[in-house]
Amino acid sequence: MSNTSENPKPSSSSAKMTLKTSDNELFEVEEAVAMKFCTVKQYFEDEKDSDVAARGSTTVIPLPNVHSAVLATLISYGKKLPQSNAVADNHEEEETKKKERKKYEQGLLKNLMPGELLDLISAANYLDFKEGLEFFNQALADHIQNKSVEYVRKFFGIKNDYEPHEEEKYREEYAWAFEGVDED
Amino acid sequence: MEQAVVDNDVGVGVETDRLSELQIEVLQHILSFLPTKQVFQSTLLSTTWRHVWTTFPTLKFDSTNKRNLEDVKRIKANFYKFVEKTLRIRHHQSERSQIKNFELMDGLPHSKSMSRVDRWISFVLESDVEELNLDFRYSQIDYILPHAVLFAKSLTALTLYSCKLESTCCGDINLPSLKKLSLSFVYADDQIFRNLVSGCPVIEDMKFGNCRGIKSMKFFGLPKVMAITVTKNDGLERLELALEASNLYYLCIDQGSIPELNLHLLPCKNLKELIIDTPNVTEKWLDEHLSGLPLLENLRLRVCSGLERIKLSSRHHLKSLELWLCKNLVEVMIDTPKLCRLLYFGETAISFSLNALGLLKAEPYGTWDAKKIEFLSKMRNSKVFKLNIIDFKDVIIPKELRETLPSPLYNVKHLKLSYEKPIYKGENPSCCKFLPFPCWRHCLKTVKIDSLKGYTDEELLYKYFSENAKTLEDFQFHVGGIA
Numbered sequence: 001m002s003n004t005s006e007n008p009k010p011s012s013s014s015a016k017m018t019l020k021t022s023d024n025e026l027f028e029v030e031e032a033v034a035m036k037f038c039t040v041k042q043y044f045e046d047e048k049d050s051d052v053a054a055r056g057s058t059t060v061i062p063l064p065n066v067h068s069a070v071l072a073t074l075i076s077y078g079k080k081l082p083q084s085n086a087v088a089d090n091h092e093e094e095e096t097k098k099k100e101r102k103k104y105e106q107g108l109l110k111n112l113m114p115g116e117l118l119d120l121i122s123a124a125n126y127l128d129f130k131e132g133l134e135f136f137n138q139a140l141a142d143h144i145q146n147k148s149v150e151y152v153r154k155f156f157g158i159k160n161d162y163e164p165h166e167e168e169k170y171r172e173e174y175a176w177a178f179e180g181v182d183e184d
Numbered sequence: 185m186e187q188a189v190v191d192n193d194v195g196v197g198v199e200t201d202r203l204s205e206l207q208i209e210v211l212q213h214i215l216s217f218l219p220t221k222q223v224f225q226s227t228l229l230s231t232t233w234r235h236v237w238t239t240f241p242t243l244k245f246d247s248t249n250k251r252n253l254e255d256v257k258r259i260k261a262n263f264y265k266f267v268e269k270t271l272r273i274r275h276h277q278s279e280r281s282q283i284k285n286f287e288l289m290d291g292l293p294h295s296k297s298m299s300r301v302d303r304w305i306s307f308v309l310e311s312d313v314e315e316l317n318l319d320f321r322y323s324q325i326d327y328i329l330p331h332a333v334l335f336a337k338s339l340t341a342l343t344l345y346s347c348k349l350e351s352t353c354c355g356d357i358n359l360p361s362l363k364k365l366s367l368s369f370v371y372a373d374d375q376i377f378r379n380l381v382s383g384c385p386v387i388e389d390m391k392f393g394n395c396r397g398i399k400s401m402k403f404f405g406l407p408k409v410m411a412i413t414v415t416k417n418d419g420l421e422r423l424e425l426a427l428e429a430s431n432l433y434y435l436c437i438d439q440g441s442i443p444e445l446n447l448h449l450l451p452c453k454n455l456k457e458l459i460i461d462t463p464n465v466t467e468k469w470l471d472e473h474l475s476g477l478p479l480l481e482n483l484r485l486r487v488c489s490g491l492e493r494i495k496l497s498s499r500h501h502l503k504s505l506e507l508w509l510c511k512n513l514v515e516v517m518i519d520t521p522k523l524c525r526l527l528y529f530g531e532t533a534i535s536f537s538l539n540a541l542g543l544l545k546a547e548p549y550g551t552w553d554a555k556k557i558e559f560l561s562k563m564r565n566s567k568v569f570k571l572n573i574i575d576f577k578d579v580i581i582p583k584e585l586r587e588t589l590p591s592p593l594y595n596v597k598h599l600k601l602s603y604e605k606p607i608y609k610g611e612n613p614s615c616c617k618f619l620p621f622p623c624w625r626h627c628l629k630t631v632k633i634d635s636l637k638g639y640t641d642e643e644l645l646y647k648y649f650s651e652n653a654k655t656l657e658d659f660q661f662h663v664g665g666i667a
Contacts, residue, residue: 114198115198115202118198118202118203118206121206121210121214122202122206125206125207125210133210133213134213137210137213137214137217138217140214141214141215141216141217141218142217144218144222145217145218145222146222148225149225149226149228149229152226152229153229153230155198156198156201156202156203156204157198157199157200157201157202157203158201158203158204158229158230158233159201159230160228160229160230161230161231161232162228162230162231167228170227170228171228173265173269174224174265174266174269174270175262175265175266176221176259176262176263176265176266177220177221177224177225177266178221178225179221179259179262
């Protein structure tokens with residue numbers, strides 16, 4: 001997926017853009033997918049306004065907060081989303097695409113380490129990639145659903161800086177929130 | 185990249201706490217997928233998480249005890265304490281954070297508990313609430329909605345279930361931002377209804393279901409309204425719809441026969457879906473409205489006793505038509521290429537003519553007779569056909585008929601039988617030994633049976649099909665599935 005050419009040729013079928021990651025890797029991405037990253041979209045539109053000559057083909061958009069491995073996953077997820085400019089499929093095609101996407105999503109989450117998930121969320125947030133953020137945030141929520149406070153602390157390396165009596169006070173005063181929740 | 189940590193209790197975790205470093209909006213988004221109790225528990229992760237909860241934009245409180253724990257009284261008391269504390273703390277914040285979304289489901293035992301709810305609602309209104317959802321269906325009393333709710337400037341969606349609206353002495357309702365209104369089992373009166381219609385200038389979606397006390401409903405003005413639903417409101421005597429140049433695209437009326445019904449639908453040129461159950465619908469009405477409403481795609485006619493004949497031609501643009509229990513219906517002629525869904529529930533002793541349909545669902549009931557077979561044969565051009573039969577024995581077509589009439593669906597390739605308690609949905613065309621066309625026994629390739637409840641003998645069924653369907657390739661039997 002990464003392409004180290006400095007001057008990508010404009011494709012005849014669909015416009016492509018080049019994104020440069022924090023570790024200096026270049027990604028050539030179709031405009032339709034790149035536009036799902038609203039930060040990129042904004043940058044592109046700003047560039048277009050300021051410098052007509054440099055429009056599209058030679059613009060390299062820098063993403064200093066995103067590592068290449070993370071961007072690769074986000075681009076791959078973005079490609080699987082229904083494209084806004086695609087021709088409307090009939091019902092059957094739509095169903096097959098949906099199934100494919102579900103399968104891809106499951107595969108993606110299965111092998112994902114929590115650290116990687118946090119990287120993806122952080123990057124999706126920086127890129128303002130709404131669909132990606134929705135998906136990965138939901139994935140994280142699914143993981144901690146019904147898990148105890150201790151579990152979540154341990155899992156995400158959160159240091160408990162409450163005094164024991166403070167914590168006890170919370171548990172007592174807000175007792176309802178601790179009722180009937182399965183402790184893992 | 186992040187170093188992984190392996191912990192015996194939690195498996196592979198994360199070494200440094202990067203979760204807490206994410207923007208608060210992201211953390212709140214993650215928590216929004218979790219139930220309120222767990223969202224609150226995030227407060228205990230570390231002291232830096234406190235403000236995630238105290239500024240959390242959505243508060244959903246549900247006092248109903250699904251797990252049926254024994255100590256109901258104590259749990260209820262804890263619930264009230266929780267809500268009270270949460271709202272008070274937010275109320276006294278120096279920088280009050282908005283409660284965007286507030287939901288409360290509570291069973292009020294007696295009228296003294298109303299004041300508590302009143303207090304909560306006033307806290308919530310002062311926090312510029314946008315979406316308010318109050319559900320008192322488990323209450324012993326009729327909760328009277330505080331007047332302040334009907335003057336809330338920030339409110340964009342109001343959903344009420346089982347409460348009472350009382351007329352204010354100062355009259356009008358003023359909800360300048362309200363887009364969605366849904367009242368179910370609400371007690372109101374004509375004056376309040378009038379005030380709602382005139383007090384919600386940007387309303388888009390209005391729903392009145394099972395409400396009492398309203399005798400007359402007139403929908404007029406309402407420039408932005410897109411969907412109106414009026415169902416099963418007790419005691420409604422007069423219903424009028426007089427919208428001009430409207431954006432209305434969905435209308436559902438389910439009131440049975442009302443003394444006075446005036447629906448001026450022709451100006452609603454954007455109407456896309458119409459569900460209606462009134463004897464006013466006649467062939468003329470239908471023709472007028474189908475021609476006059478070119479964007480109408482889905483039409484559901486229920487118990488339209490004034491309808492005797494339906495004639496759809498290619499100039500009509502309907503995509504989906506449902507006919508339910510129109511008992512005086514005698515003839516249906518459909519010749520429109522765009523129609524891809526037809527649902528019919530009623531007698532089949534009617535003349536039916538169909539042309540070019542993609543999907544068909546028909547539910548004729550009654551015993552098999554020549555008319556019904558003929559009815560089925562009309563369906564043969566549909567790609568997917570579902571026949572729902574109520575009586576178990578209706579699955580088998582009487583022998584006499586089998587011998588004298590041609591098989592109605594002779595080239596069916598896939599047969600899907602669904603068995604629901606006690607309805608046995610299925611389709612069993614007759615055999616064709618004496619007929620020119622091959623019947624299902626020779627064409628049937630797959631059988632899928634979804635069994636919901638009740639007794640089905642898989643062995644017997646499999647035996648029957650494998651013996652009779654010579655070309656059977658696939659037989660599947662699912663228990664607990666739904667067709």
